[in-house]
Amino acid sequence: MMEFDFSGIIPSLPGLWNGMVMTLQLMALGVVGGIILGTILALMRLSHSKLLSNIAGAYVNYFRSIPLLLVITWFYLAVPFVLRWITGEDTPIGAFASCIVAFMMFEAAYFCEIVRAGVQSIPKGQMGAAQALGMTYGQMMRLIILPQAFRKMTPLLLQQSIILFQDTSLVYAVGLVDFLNASRASGDIIGRSNEFLIFAGLVYFTISFAASLLVKRLQKRFAV
Amino acid sequence: MNYNWDWGVFFKSTGVGSEIYLDWYLTGLGWTIAIAIVAWIIALTLGSILGVMRTVPNRIVSGIATCYVELFRNVPLLVQLFIWYFLVPDLLPQNLQDWYKQDLNPTTSAFLSVVVCLGLFTTARVCEQVRTGIQALPKGQEAAARAMGFKLPQIYWNVLLPQAYRIIIPPLTSEFLNVFKNTSVASLIGLMELLAQTKQTAEFSANLFEAFTLATLIYFTLNMSLMLLMRLVEKKVAVPGLISVGGK
Numbered sequence: 322m323m324e325f326d327f328s329g330i331i332p333s334l335p336g337l338w339n340g341m342v343m344t345l346q347l348m349a350l351g352v353v354g355g356i357i358l359g360t361i362l363a364l365m366r367l368s369h370s371k372l373l374s375n376i377a378g379a380y381v382n383y384f385r386s387i388p389l390l391l392v393i394t395w396f397y398l399a400v401p402f403v404l405r406w407i408t409g410e411d412t413p414i415g416a417f418a419s420c421i422v423a424f425m426m427f428e429a430a431y432f433c434e435i436v437r438a439g440v441q442s443i444p445k446g447q448m449g450a451a452q453a454l455g456m457t458y459g460q461m462m463r464l465i466i467l468p469q470a471f472r473k474m475t476p477l478l479l480q481q482s483i484i485l486f487q488d489t490s491l492v493y494a495v496g497l498v499d500f501l502n503a504s505r506a507s508g509d510i511i512g513r514s515n516e517f518l519i520f521a522g523l524v525y526f527t528i529s530f531a532a533s534l535l536v537k538r539l540q541k542r543f544a545v
Numbered sequence: 546m547n548y549n550w551d552w553g554v555f556f557k558s559t560g561v562g563s564e565i566y567l568d569w570y571l572t573g574l575g576w577t578i579a580i581a582i583v584a585w586i587i588a589l590t591l592g593s594i595l596g597v598m599r600t601v602p603n604r605i606v607s608g609i610a611t612c613y614v615e616l617f618r619n620v621p622l623l624v625q626l627f628i629w630y631f632l633v634p635d636l637l638p639q640n641l642q643d644w645y646k647q648d649l650n651p652t653t654s655a656f657l658s659v660v661v662c663l664g665l666f667t668t669a670r671v672c673e674q675v676r677t678g679i680q681a682l683p684k685g686q687e688a689a690a691r692a693m694g695f696k697l698p699q700i701y702w703n704v705l706l707p708q709a710y711r712i713i714i715p716p717l718t719s720e721f722l723n724v725f726k727n728t729s730v731a732s733l734i735g736l737m738e739l740l741a742q743t744k745q746t747a748e749f750s751a752n753l754f755e756a757f758t759l760a761t762l763i764y765f766t767l768n769m770s771l772m773l774l775m776r777l778v779e780k781k782v783a784v785p786g787l788i789s790v791g792g793k
């Protein structure tokens with residue numbers, strides 16, 4: 322049997338903190354980019370143009386049927402090539418940027434479905450009223466529909482963000498030093514990888530669990 | 546440096562033995578399917594038990610199930626995988642440890658870890674679906690069974706579960722598909738499943754885009770065919786007289 326010794330964690334805390342900052346950055350950028358792209362996709366899906374809605378539908382189906390890890394790996398290897406084709410010269414780009422792009426594009430598919438459901442949950446009369454007031458499509462969406470829809474779907478968006486918070490750990494595959502990778506590295510150095518793994522698990526658990534409790538509370542408050 | 550497109554790359558020799566790249570993909574697909582199916586069997590069995598536990602009128606029993614769900618849902622899959630692969634073997638008694646670390650070949654031990662990890666991870670999700678299914682049934686079902694003198698196990702086995710499963714097929718399908726996608730984490734502990742084979746193909750052949758396009762197509766086809774299959778099953782077993790409930 323092995324014995325546990327957690328004392329090595331305290332001196333490593335600054336390194337772990339840097340990893341956590343990386344994790345939070347990945348999550349925040351992924352969520353913001355994902356929601357923006359996801360909203361555009363949702364509007365495309367809901368638009369009257371068959372072409373636009375089919376493109377968005379294909380995008381969503383495509384990204385929802387492949388693993389996130391595949392997207393992360395592929396983008397990591399492919400983005401430098403694509404950039405070279407676009408710019409015509411070698412553009413060095415790190416794992417961080419390619420992971421952000423991967424998260425944004427992948428999460429957009431999931432956020433799109435949330436936003437679409439949110440928009441569809443707004444009573445039809447709201448649209449009719451906006452049109453009767455002479456609003457253009459853009460004004461109607463921007464001023465009337467989306468603000469209400471976002472309010473309704475806030476809990477779902479947050480839940481998806483918690484899932485993304487956990488999924489950021491997959492950047493381990495491309496060697497980016499997020500919280501999990503930082504814990505593994507610091508643990509390996511002093512030969513205490515098991516303790517650091519348990520610690521990492523506990524931290525992830527505490528954050529996700531606390532966040533999901535908050536979301537549940539919010540859900541009750543937002544309930545119509 | 547230019548990129549040489551070559552869609553015929555999959556029929557070229559890998560340079561390892563007499564294999565062509567397509568063989569690698571087939572081996573990888575085999576592992577992916579094997580992991581997913583074994584993990585799914587674990588998840589469906591344990592998930593059903595825990596799902597029932599969550600709805601049982603006993604605080605301790607349902608509390609245990611709730612703790613399980615919260616624990617396994619709030620720790621990232623990759624962390625769980627590392628725990629099963631690196632940490633748990635260290636906690637085993639010495640003779641089991643030797644067997645796991647020395648007697649088993651690395652592929653088998655990685656396979657065991659992934660299957661257990663993914664099985665228990667998905668259990669938490671299946672548990673929630675089963676619970677939702679049971680709770681979505683009209684209260685009268687349980688009351689009627691009780692009035693007929695059924696005991697609690699009989700109520701679940703004969704009345705509640707058969708109906709609950711039929712309602713939750715759509716969300717269970719999406720969990721089943723998630724298992725297939727989640728098998729890809731196995732590549733990070735060296736199991737040569739579909740994603741790992743794809744990476745290897747990309748590195749060996751330098752035909753990065755073709756390699757990943759094929760992998761995407763395989764995942765996509767797998768997903769779509771399973772979804773269509775489950776839709777057929779869903780239609781076959783739909784509970785008459787209910788507007789579809791329990792869907793996502």
